[in-house]
Amino acid sequence: MSTLEEKTIHSEEIFSGKVISLHLYDVELPNGKQSKREIIKHPGAVAILALTPENKIIMVEQYRKALERAIVEIPAGKLEKGEDPSECALRELEEETGYVCENLELLTSFYTSPGFADELVYVYLAKGLTKKENSRALDEDEFVKLEELTLSEALQYIKEQKIYDAKTIYAVQYLQLQEALNKK
Incomplete structure (x- = not known):
């Protein structure tokens, strides 16, 4: 496991379209603090x-x-x-x-x-x-x-x-x- 890894606490799909979907992640940072990540999922x-x-x-x-x-x-x-x-x-x-x-x-x-x-x-x-x-x-x-x-x-x-x-x-x-x- 990388010391830079962000651990997912919670994820939610907030949009699903024809080409992409948008997910909101709550993550735990390497220093123990929490943050949010907005990630676009694409099929490639x-x-x-x-x-x-x-x-x-x-x-x-x-x-x-x-x-x-x-x-x-x-x-x-x-x-x-x-x-x-x-x-x-x-x-x-x-x-x-x-x-x-x-x-x-x-x-x-x-x-x-x-x-x-x-x-x-x-x-x-x-x-x-x-x-x-x-x-x-x-x-x-x-x-x-x-x-x-x-x-x-x-x-x-x-x-x-x-x-x-x-x-x-x-x-x-x-x-x-x-x-x-x-x-x-």
Whole structure:
């Protein structure tokens, strides 16, 4: 047991929505005092760094209500209950972009905001892309515009804050690092 652990005294779900639930925890701190924690529970998600044979990155532009603006992102989506992350990645890639892939490799996973949420995102690299004629449809409340960017264009989008989310910045920097290592 860690000396930094916070012991849960009581927990209560105060909101349950379509994507998240919000829980209020009463905790005992390592020094014996008590505090409250508001924690968002999330089923997890996947994000896909999809590369064309020309080494362009498949991106989607999507309006994000939380930001009150559209941003450009790598395709991503929420895990369904009990869904394998790699299956979710294949489904989301096809739904959002119309592409299927021959090769899917897990690059990493990370917690998005561990101070208040348990969302874990799995980031995959997809290669060997083929555009599918009759691909899966987007969710009924989802609207995206497809973009294909070179690495330099993606880096410029980051500077211009058109790309402004952690998963996409991670993916672009991963490619930038791979390119630098391949030049050695």
